Amino acid sequence: MSGRTVFFERLELDRLMRFYGRMVAAGEWRDYALDALPDCALFSVYRRFSEAPLYQIEKRPDDSRKQGAYSVRAVDGRVLRRGHDLARVLEVLEPKRMRVVGD
DSSP states (O other): OOSOOOOOOHHHHHHHHHHHHHHHHTTSOOEEEEEEOSSOEEEEEESSTTSOOSEEEEEOGGGTTTTOSEEEEETTSOEEEEESOHHHHHGGGSOOOOOOOOO
16 A cells, blocks of 8 residues: 545535435435545445444545446445446436326
């Protein structure tokens, strides 16, 4: 390791916070945490304050040439989506659109 710390950049944080705001308004999420670590930056989201995170959005620059720097992990550790574009990776967390079907 080179002694560096990985952070989300301003545009990435803006996208994350807008998405987070929409999910809070929908009643899905209630809290978040940001972590800057030597190998990755984490944006963790919570349904309740005292629980483990529902999802963790990761930025791992060392993986950017392989599968992409961004990933979404579920509470059980499964990777739900990986990619090079944060917006596309976040799509996996979009609530399903519900429609009323006429009689």
